[in-house]
Amino acid sequence: MIALEIAGLAKAYGTTRALDGVDLTVEAGTVHCVLGENGAGKSTLCHAVGGSLRPDAGTMRLHGMPYAPRRPKDALNAGVAMVHQHFSLVPTLTAGENLRLLRVRDLAGRLARLRDRYGLSVPEAETVGDLPLGVRQRVEIVKALLREPRLLVLDEPTGVLGPDEVDALLATCRRIADDGGAVVLVTHKLGEVARVADAATVLRGGRVAGAGLTDLTPDRLVPLMIGRPAADLAPALAGTLGMDAGVRGPRSAPDARRVVLRVREVSVGRSGGGFLLDRAGLEIAAGEIVGVAGVEGNGQTELVHVLSGARIPDSGTVELNGTDLTRATPARRTAAGLGVVPEDRHHEGCVPELDVATNLHLGRLGEFRRWRVLLDRRAMRTAATAVIGKHGISAPGPAAPMSALSGGNQQKVVLARELALDPLVCLAAAQPTRGLDVGAVDAVLTRIREAAANGAAVLVVSSELGELLALCDRIVVAYRGTLSAPVDTAAPDAHDRIAHLMLGTGA
Numbered sequence: 001m002i003a004l005e006i007a008g009l010a011k012a013y014g015t016t017r018a019l020d021g022v023d024l025t026v027e028a029g030t031v032h033c034v035l036g037e038n039g040a041g042k043s044t045l046c047h048a049v050g051g052s053l054r055p056d057a058g059t060m061r062l063h064g065m066p067y068a069p070r071r072p073k074d075a076l077n078a079g080v081a082m083v084h085q086h087f088s089l090v091p092t093l094t095a096g097e098n099l100r101l102l103r104v105r106d107l108a109g110r111l112a113r114l115r116d117r118y119g120l121s122v123p124e125a126e127t128v129g130d131l132p133l134g135v136r137q138r139v140e141i142v143k144a145l146l147r148e149p150r151l152l153v154l155d156e157p158t159g160v161l162g163p164d165e166v167d168a169l170l171a172t173c174r175r176i177a178d179d180g181g182a183v184v185l186v187t188h189k190l191g192e193v194a195r196v197a198d199a200a201t202v203l204r205g206g207r208v209a210g211a212g213l214t215d216l217t218p219d220r221l222v223p224l225m226i227g228r229p230a231a232d233l234a235p236a237l238a239g240t241l242g243m244d245a246g247v248r249g250p251r252s253a254p255d256a257r258r259v260v261l262r263v264r265e266v267s268v269g270r271s272g273g274g275f276l277l278d279r280a281g282l283e284i285a286a287g288e289i290v291g292v293a294g295v296e297g298n299g300q301t302e303l304v305h306v307l308s309g310a311r312i313p314d315s316g317t318v319e320l321n322g323t324d325l326t327r328a329t330p331a332r333r334t335a336a337g338l339g340v341v342p343e344d345r346h347h348e349g350c351v352p353e354l355d356v357a358t359n360l361h362l363g364r365l366g367e368f369r370r371w372r373v374l375l376d377r378r379a380m381r382t383a384a385t386a387v388i389g390k391h392g393i394s395a396p397g398p399a400a401p402m403s404a405l406s407g408g409n410q411q412k413v414v415l416a417r418e419l420a421l422d423p424l425v426c427l428a429a430a431q432p433t434r435g436l437d438v439g440a441v442d443a444v445l446t447r448i449r450e451a452a453a454n455g456a457a458v459l460v461v462s463s464e465l466g467e468l469l470a471l472c473d474r475i476v477v478a479y480r481g482t483l484s485a486p487v488d489t490a491a492p493d494a495h496d497r498i499a500h501l502m503l504g505t506g507a
């Protein structure tokens, strides 16, 4: 039986054809993955199914009946639940309050069933804004499932989850399908596709590049997604995509004697008592790539905030080439050559209302100032056009608002901006490949290596251990606000030692 049937779906934004005659068939009782490059049209498709966007043309049928939701509520009433890339929870309310807003009957009973059947539990008393992204995502998913939908649409849900949470989510998808429901899962991770999908559809430039695929191997899918063979891609990519990393990439040769970034005894208190960072320390030499692994919520986010200046630590110091930057303004950090890519790029990394050019030059707008007050917009846009081309950012142009870019392309803008610092003395990047398509991940990993090869000290926070093992010289593990001693990734038992440290069972 067919759960969802889409025919000829089209949607244009100005001259951009986000969807250009898309057909898609999702069988009931299956998990159907939708794949494609950043900007391929995946989110637009999800929005159309979820009722938050009206397509220009095309038809949909749900369980055989005509389906044309005019608003999200119509979709919900028809048994379609969505989890979007951006969070829909109210950050100032607790998780429990957010769920009570749904006004479903017997909330406690339904939550208990979700806990028992899918192992999904919700920290009801915690304020959503204080929850790590991974836990927030879990609450979003519980919110979607509380309505007991017959079709669940998940737009890149696993990017912010740790490995255990990904396992739990994929198991949940499987169970929903086994219970007769249908799941549409948007993901860039081919390892997840291989583990959970029954079928897949690949989009490319708003069109279907491959429909109803059941050969779900990277060799089959990658060329459809990016138009070149999987074998061309960097070895570290396998880790990012959730496949076995296997090979380690070539290493930079760090200059161990020249410490560039020194984080000493940094502590950040938690509002309710205790510590988010507890005398955390770390050193990175010129040309060295150091990874921070750990289950999300163990202080990694705060470490990056301390480096970006979003958070001033209660005690401890941050030094760059011997200069104390602990309390420096973000502009001074930028001027000193410290580039920081925050984890929550949408809220912290860019200004969605401003144009792409301004976002690409944030922190360095002074370079484009004329007559003290005016900005030379033309020079900004010319420079931005070059960056857009170099980094393969898919955007209508430098004058387009950031909000018109797909999620992955917004991330590319933030990364490109920080990588463009001259000189780039130190780069700290949180989840640099999250949400990026295969080709873009490949490009980002290459650029990070290049930055290190050019002498920058690089810190990479990632929930993808495979990616860190392939990319980094050393890895420290964040656990309950502390940072472990570094583990050399060349050591044969590196993976196991790190895994133990992540669980707090390692020495």
Ligand SMILES: Nc1ncnc2c1ncn2[C@@H]1O[C@H](COP(=O)(O)OP(=O)(O)OP(=O)(O)O)[C@@H](O)[C@H]1O
Binding pocket: 013, 016, 017, 018, 036, 037, 038, 039, 040, 041, 042, 043, 044, 045, 394, 395, 396, 403, 404, 405, 406, 407, 408, 409, 435, 437
């Ligand atoms: N509000 C908008 N205004 C103008 N263009 C838009 C808007 N929303 C999306 N687009 C464009 O439509 C195209 C498809 O975007 P969409 O968000 O569907 O891509 P995606 O496949 O989900 O990408 P990603 O993997 O990066 O999330 C992109 O070229 C994007 O720039």
